[in-house]
Amino acid sequence: MTAITAPRRFARLRTLALTGLATTGAAAAALTLMPASAQAAEAPQAAHSVTAPSRDSNTDPKGSTGSAGNLDGWIKQSLAIMKEKGIPGSYDGLHRNIMRESGGNPNAQNNWDVNAQNGTPSKGLLQVIQPTFNAYHVAGTAQSVTDPVANITAAANYAAQRYGSIDNVNSAY
Numbered sequence: 001m002t003a004i005t006a007p008r009r010f011a012r013l014r015t016l017a018l019t020g021l022a023t024t025g026a027a028a029a030a031l032t033l034m035p036a037s038a039q040a041a042e043a044p045q046a047a048h049s050v051t052a053p054s055r056d057s058n059t060d061p062k063g064s065t066g067s068a069g070n071l072d073g074w075i076k077q078s079l080a081i082m083k084e085k086g087i088p089g090s091y092d093g094l095h096r097n098i099m100r101e102s103g104g105n106p107n108a109q110n111n112w113d114v115n116a117q118n119g120t121p122s123k124g125l126l127q128v129i130q131p132t133f134n135a136y137h138v139a140g141t142a143q144s145v146t147d148p149v150a151n152i153t154a155a156a157n158y159a160a161q162r163y164g165s166i167d168n169v170n171s172a173y
Helices: 006-029 071-085 091-101 130-136 148-163
Strands: none
Touching: 071 091, 071 148, 091 148, 130 148
16 A cells, blocks of 8 residues: 555545535534424525624623623523523523524524525524524513524523523534
8 A cells, every 4th residue: 555645645634624614514504493393404505604793891701790782691681581481501502502503693594594495584693483483482572583682582492392401402403
């Protein structure tokens, strides 16, 4: 057996790395909160990006203070409601899933997957479709799927019912 030359080894490693990234990216992009009876999301047709609002640097991400109007504050408001309603979940679990789903953009909307093709695009921080939002909406939050606190809380309620907690969601649903 002949030894693989350095340039060939580099090319092979690069190919393997790109394949892994493409697979991981497709799995992350297909992630959508939906009722159990709905079909899984399809792979994206085109790349899209969202930007996250900046965190309030004067607050501890796990502390009890947070202001409305930023990701930190929305998560903390949702956690307070979740605690009151007995919905499990942590700051870290919510933040991790929000960053994967929307990059922290409360106005993110998926216009390419099977849900969108069927007229119900995933929306908001945790990319919830309207039927899921309606089914898992938590009293005391806004009736809008794109309201950040309502979106987080409904998605966490859904994840609690389906997976035991949003903390247990680490990949495609």
